[in-house]
Amino acid sequence: MVKDLIIQVRNLQSAYGERIIHENLNLDIYRGEILAIIGGSGSGKTTLLKELILLKEPKQGDYLIDGINAKNLSFKQKQAIKNKIGVMFQSAALFSSLSVGENIVYVIKKRYNIDDETAKNMAMLKIKLADLDENAYWLYPSELSGGMKKKAALARALAVDPKILFLDEPVSGLDPISADEFDKTIKKLVDLLGISVIMITHDLSSLLIANRVAIIANKTIIFCDTPDKIHTVDNNWVRELFMGERGKRFLDGNKA
Numbered sequence: 001m002v003k004d005l006i007i008q009v010r011n012l013q014s015a016y017g018e019r020i021i022h023e024n025l026n027l028d029i030y031r032g033e034i035l036a037i038i039g040g041s042g043s044g045k046t047t048l049l050k051e052l053i054l055l056k057e058p059k060q061g062d063y064l065i066d067g068i069n070a071k072n073l074s075f076k077q078k079q080a081i082k083n084k085i086g087v088m089f090q091s092a093a094l095f096s097s098l099s100v101g102e103n104i105v106y107v108i109k110k111r112y113n114i115d116d117e118t119a120k121n122m123a124m125l126k127i128k129l130a131d132l133d134e135n136a137y138w139l140y141p142s143e144l145s146g147g148m149k150k151k152a153a154l155a156r157a158l159a160v161d162p163k164i165l166f167l168d169e170p171v172s173g174l175d176p177i178s179a180d181e182f183d184k185t186i187k188k189l190v191d192l193l194g195i196s197v198i199m200i201t202h203d204l205s206s207l208l209i210a211n212r213v214a215i216i217a218n219k220t221i222i223f224c225d226t227p228d229k230i231h232t233v234d235n236n237w238v239r240e241l242f243m244g245e246r247g248k249r250f251l252d253g254n255k256a
């Protein structure tokens with residue numbers, strides 16, 4: 001079966017002023033896959049994410065998203081691409097003065113020209129898709145547990161019916177059980193909706209739901225393959241990451 005590319009990054013160079021963050025970075029992302037991006041602190045994961053969601057312009061190189069080159073786009077063209085993507089930031093970034101439902105309705109009404117009742121029904125569907133109880137619709141962010149807050153942010157990211165979902169450290173700050181639940185929800189969404197998920201993570205257990213893992217080091221992607229091949233990577237940071245108990249458990253359960 002020929003795999004269908006949803007994102008192609010070619011010879012990307014990123015910089016802040018004179019400081020080069022990525023050089024010659026190439027990455028392919030397939031439709032319907034979960035791709036995890038890992039890398040040491042300061043390796044440039046967030047910078048890459050910002051470029052992929054069109055918040056930052058690369059210095060050089062090409063970036064094709066769903067077949068469209070993201071270079072030199074007009075505001076309208078950029079908006080059309082942004083309508084294809086949902087983003088969940090680490091902080092959840094929900095409006096604290098709005099209930100979960102109102103947070104989602106706000107995004108739906110910005111995206112679609114529809115009446116309040118339809119927007120509310122759509123928001124309720126997103127809440128259920130994110131595995132939250134219906135009652136969460138009326139709760140305020142301050143009334144949510146950590147796990148519920150993440151799922152509410154996920155429901156809001158789903159509000160635009162994205163083809164591609166970007167998750168920035170989605171399970172950071174969650175206990176292992178809530179993190180596991182969140183990962184299961186992501187896997188279910190991919191199977192159910194056929195969306196692609198790109199997730200930056202520090203959490204080794206989240207790699208278990210990834211179809212492939214991309215590792216950023218030395219300003220580029222040094223590895224992008226299935227989790228069972230990670231043990232072949234010759235890099236100090238990767239060795240250290242997998243040296244601990246959790247790392248060993250991951251590798252033992254995943255060797256090819």
Ligand SMILES: Nc1ncnc2c1ncn2[C@@H]1O[C@H](COP(=O)(O)OP(=O)(O)OP(=O)(O)O)[C@@H](O)[C@H]1O
Pocket residue numbers: 016021039040041042043044045046047048
């Ligand atoms: N707005 C900015 N201006 C200048 N330098 C920046 C800016 N944002 C990030 N950097 C620098 O770019 C490098 C890559 O940062 P980035 O946040 O992309 O890394 P990261 O892999 O996401 O790190 P972490 O895992 O610690 O969040 C870092 O050295 C950082 O200091």
